[in-house]
Amino acid sequence: KAGVTQTPRYLIKTRGQQVTLSCSPISGHRSVSWYQQTPGQGLQFLFEYFSETQRNKGNFPGRFSGRQFSNSRSEMNVSTLELGDSALYLCASWSGRDRSGANVLTFGAGSRLTVL
Amino acid sequence: GDSVTQMEGPVTLSEEAFLTINCTYTATGYPSLFWYVQYPGEGLQLLLKATKADDKGSNKGFEATYRKETTSFHLEKGSVQVSDSAVYFCALRGYNQGGKLIFGQGTELSVKP
DSSP: OOOEEEEEEEEEEETTTOEEEEOOOTTHHHHHHHEEEEETTEEEEEEOOOOTTTEEOOHHHHHHHHEEOOTTTTEEESSOOOGGOEEEEEEEEEEEOOTTTOOOOOOOOOOOOEEO | OOOEEESOOOOOTTOOOOEEEOOEEEEESOOOOEEEEEEETTTTTEEEEEEETOOOOTTTTTTOOOBBTBBBOOOSSSSSSGGGOOEEEEEEEEETTOOOEEEEEEEEEEEEE
16 A cells, blocks of 8 residues: 655745645554654654644644644644754654554655755 | 663674664653664665564564663664665654654664675
């Protein structure tokens, strides 16, 4: 089956603009998580959505937001972009129902954002 | 809070050498542990996992054992290949934490012919 699809793969924005990134999870997966990857901070959890509700949230400012649609597709938005927002943004999906943690997250290829 | 610490890279090895990448963690309860690999320009791929103490995860010649007594999950491979050159991430997921993984800082591996 198809993997996790992220669009766009690359984009360039200027400071102060906003950006929206999209993620289509694996068919049947109801949970989508977002991560930011930078050389300095590494991989950091942004938030998780399950059945259109935010289920978990990382330690990022309110400029970072997300949502999930009824078909499980998710978008994340970053407003008032700063230079430090330049990063690879990764989306991951899983079934969403596993208290033991045995089910794994499958990651997309990422959206690389450059802020000038 | 929960955290993961990996040995710093880069690690440079010759082909067919033995690989160890150390990973230790701090967490309450019984987390699940993972190794992910990232090739240049790509996302993360799951390499192996372990969900309880003494579990051994293995895949493509790589192995790691969940050691609760030493809070470790070291990655090993007996004979590396040039194609193993990538960045390796150790990660944990706390109980009932769903899609939230805590990652180590990553270890870059370079294998020379």
